[in-house]
Amino acid sequence: MNRVGTQKKILDAAEKLLAHNGYHATTLRAITAEAGVNVAAVNYHFGSKEALLDNVIERRIVPLNSARMEMLESVRADALTRGRRPSVRDLMHAFVAPTISFRDSGKGARNFIALVGRTLGEPPSAVQHSFFRFMEPFIKLMLGSLKEALPELSDDLLLLRFHLSVGMLVYTIRMADESDILGQTRALSDIGNKTIGKSKGGSGVGSKAPAKRPVDTANTTEKLVDEVVNFMTAGMEA
Amino acid sequence: MNRVGTQKKILDAAEKLLAHNGYHATTLRAITAEAGVNVAAVNYHFGSKEALLDNVIERRIVPLNSARMEMLESVRADALTRGRRPSVRDLMHAFVAPTISFRDSGKGARNFIALVGRTLGEPPSAVQHSFFRFMEPFIKLMLGSLKEALPELSDDLLLLRFHLSVGMLVYTIRMADESDILGQTRALSDIGNKTIGKSKGGSGVGSKAPAKRPVDTANTTEKLVDEVVNFMTAGMEA
DNA sequence: GTCTATACAGAGATAGAC
DNA sequence: GTCTATCTCTGTATAGAC
Secondary structure, eight states: OOHHHHHHHHHHHHHHHHHHHOTTTSOHHHHHHHHTSOTHHHHHHTSSHHHHHHHHHHHHHHHHHHHHHHHHHHHHHHHHHTTSOOOHHHHHHHHHHHHHHHHTTOHHHHHHHHHHHHHHTSSOTHHHHHHHHHHHHHHHHHHHHHHHHOTTSOHHHHHHHHHHHHHHHHHHHHTTOTTOSHHHHHHHHHHHTTTTHHHHHOSSSOOOOOTTOOSSTTSOHHHHHHHHHHHHHHHHTO | OOHHHHHHHHHHHHHHHHHHHOTTTSOHHHHHHHHTSOTHHHHHHHSSHHHHHHHHHHHHHHHHHHHHHHHHHHHHHHHHHTTSOOOHHHHHHHHHHHHHHHHTTOHHHHHHHHHHHHHHTSSOTHHHHHHHHHHHHHHHHHHHHHHHHOTTSOHHHHHHHHHHHHHHHHHHHHTTOTTOSHHHHHHHHHHHTTTTHHHHHOSSSOOOOOTTOOTTTTSOHHHHHHHHHHHHHHHHTO
């Protein structure tokens, strides 16, 4: 077996299992069994379980960040040719759209996004460091652009609001998770707003409760992006 | 040792260690050593490590939820006496203020909030279930009130925006964490906006970079609450 | 070089002595 | 109620087969 082949098998298996169960709940033995390799292969090829996680993330985050960076630079270039500064809305869109589009671009990507949503809130925190190391150029350019678009905001306030936006986006992509928090509050809201049902469905049969419908996939990817961008833009400009 | 005394010692030790290291990185042996009891005491008194986590959370979440519920009902009552509906701002304030105030109300509380911020994104997901079970009455009343305040919004959109707000708040309270993500982007922003420094500090000496200042504690608790509420309100009403 | 088999320390859990 | 002994399973390290 050649080197890259084995590594890819391990990475794929790890991405899948880590996304579903989180870091600590996923054992190396489960990963290596799924990949069809020996237990020691992980330590041989990657050095440690944590280094494996790092490699899983790196493999996807690089192209994702390229997409974000491209869109941000495109927004800036477009504004420049019109002799204007990019709008807050366009900037936030360059942040949100590539992320959510990437999430919805395939099963491996969706696994990966779920993994990121989990891992970011979970030790080992070294992952967070490497994660933000990859994002550094984008965040720098983003904050600089936002500062131009919102010159009246103090540095502290701009940074706080940007972080609130990051929190929103992290939470949004976590909606992809099957063990998600959304389903539970959806059930709650269906109970809480029991009077609304009548005006919605129209007359006649088939007015059953659409119980299992997840919040985000109820709309298309584009509509979700638009709604998140709407919220962020309003908050940034508040 | 009497029963409750031992349990309280274990709960205190667990809260402290879990908040700092997360669930899986904290061993029962470390907890029982800190509490000064035997390793088996946890399994005897609580049944399992996960059940211990559940008890740690329950002990704090009940009074916190009472505070939130009280403020929400107070807001609704106040509006009622004036013959009006509660504003979106007042509703979001009843959500945010007790949470952040509680976080800043003492060391144990701060530990707990850091713990919640960690645990919510981390398996075992059973914790999430019990967490939302406690929050259910509040969320139901909150969503109902928001629906009254924003009747033009569809159910889906209202729920999505409320979830984005929850994501923001979760992220906000995680700023309490010493291993937080904010410090890193603060450093980035200090680099990115290097031109601003001049207009800020004034002339002469002492214009060193205020490197270690965390984002949230730069302002008072009240200011942080106000800023988060501002952002949420703008987003909800977008 | 690539991989397997295996040993090892430390984890959570549990049964039973006290 | 408390503690000791012990069980299984984890991540990791290493020796050696191919």
